[in-house]
Amino acid sequence: MSDKLKVAVLYDVWEEEQPAVEPEPEKPKRRSKKRRKKKKEKHDREEIFEALQKLGYEPFYQVLDGRMQSLSALPKCGADLVFNLIESYGGDDTKEMNVAAYMDLVGMPYTGSGPHGHFLAQDKAIAKKMFAFYGIQTPYFATSYRGKLDHAHDIKFPLIVKPVWEDGSIGIGADAVVGSVKELMERIEYIQDEFDSPALIEEYIEGREIYGGILGSYENTEALPLIELDLSKLPKGTPKIASLDVKFEKDTEAYKLTKSAPVEGMDDATIEKVQHVALAAYRAVKLRDYGRIDMRLTEKGEVYVIEANPNPWLASTQEFAMAAKKSGRTYTQLIGEIVDMALARYGMGARAEVAG
Ligand SMILES: Nc1ncnc2c1ncn2[C@@H]1O[C@H](COP(=O)(O)OP(=O)(O)OP(=O)(O)O)[C@@H](O)[C@H]1O
Ligand SMILES: [Mg+2]
Known part of the structure; x- marks a missing residue:
């Protein structure tokens, strides 16, 4: 048996047509995100896999597909460390933090931010x-959701309107920058309809x-x-x-x-x-x-x-x-270095074996 450290390269997949695993009846289901538009020419997971091999580890791929089976398979996958590339769960980008929290609960060491970092x-x-x-200076802002104002500075045009919890520039096109109340209202409505998300309205910084x-x-x-x-x-x-x-x-x-x-x-x-x-x-x-x-x-x-x-x-x-x-x-x-930092955090020391 190999004594190399086993590193699971963990990533997520999600197809819109997949049945939802755990429906949340009281909440409207969040739409599957347009982040699938990201056309990554070469997936970073392949490059990371190769780098892990060069470093003398034993990498393997592990996937979360939004189904319970993939979630329960994770703690049993035999990884000493998870290289965490999760960006969403079941098509929901806000669940990155839940996956990190889950790994904390089941005692799996992983790279990168913990649930707090993801949440904040x-x-x-x-x-x-x-x-x-x-x-730390950040543009003045307000948030609005279904006609309710959550937090508001006295903000000045031009403004940029974006979903409060997306990434990958989802919902951020040329129309995101607005110069009038009419454009602002239209954009807020678009963000709410399209993403079921509060709109973050920020001063535009040139x-x-x-x-x-x-x-x-x-x-x-x-x-x-x-x-x-x-x-x-x-x-x-x-x-x-x-x-x-x-x-x-x-x-x-x-x-x-x-x-x-x-x-x-x-x-x-x-x-x-x-x-x-x-x-x-x-x-x-x-x-x-x-x-x-x-x-x-x-x-x-x-x-x-x-x-x-x-x-x-x-x-x-x-x-x-x-x-x-x-x-x-x-x-x-x-x-x-990312692996070493994670190992050190869990008291696992530096890498076990390094290829020449
Ligand atoms: N207040 C602002 N003033 C000027 N430009 C902004 C402002 N907010 C966002 N932008 C522009 O929009 C881009 C995307 O915004 P932001 O980083 O908030 O979105 P994102 O979807 O989280 O992006 P990613 O996750 O890909 O980094 C910024 O990189 C910047 O070019
Ligand atoms: Mg950004």
Whole structure:
């Protein structure tokens, strides 16, 4: 029998036509998300699998498909560690936290954020309240759900309207940026109808789109080199935002005209300031192991945190891996570090066996 550490690469699948396993009668069923639109050319799970093999581990795939059987199979899968790539459960993105909590309950060690981090970051309004408590600048906002106002700053146009708990720019297209009450009302209605979600209405911050990758946990965290998504080439009249098209729709002009790369032409003091904000935001919402903070940097040098992403997309072409590479790490080293951090948290020590 192999004495290699067995690492389950855990991911989720969901097809809209699948029957719901555990219906929640008192609540309207949340729609299956359009995140399936994400066309990941090479799944990060394959790259992670390969990296784990190179590191001398014994990886295998484990899937949660929204059915009870897949959930009960998880604790019995024989993994020493789970590399957690779960983004939703049964098509519901808000259930990331439940999967982490489930693994805590059944005593399975896993990589990345715990349920607290997922919970605090998932609901953008809650995350923004946390940022405010820690003095981290975030755009003024209000939330509205079925005509009820939950929380409101005195906000000024232009505004951006988005679902309060989605990610992957779901529900964020060119129409998300609104300049009038009419457009605002229409957009709120769209968000509620389409996603059965409260609408987060935020002041629109003009500025550079900067991503701050963070590696580590608690006091022991490192801010990686900053990555910028250049939105300047988007056609005139299109809002300069990382919309669904910009992120995933390869055939669109928006996708082709935008590109992420390590930041250039930023002075050291500004870089330090932005990284400092990213670290503070990461800690504020209790992220662990690795995370990505999305920010806007204005012409005046003000840094606004837009949101925090626990367990961000790890594909080698994506911003987090890009930042790790810029810091001098290979992709395999990055995956190895994430595993080591998780093992250390569970008192399991460093890796058992490392391939040459
Ligand atoms: N207040 C804002 N001001 C300016 N631009 C914004 C604002 N909020 C969002 N955006 C733009 O919309 C994009 C998507 O917003 P946000 O990060 O909140 O969505 P998301 O769906 O959680 O994205 P992901 O999970 O893919 O990072 C941002 O990257 C930014 O370009
Ligand atoms: Mg984002």
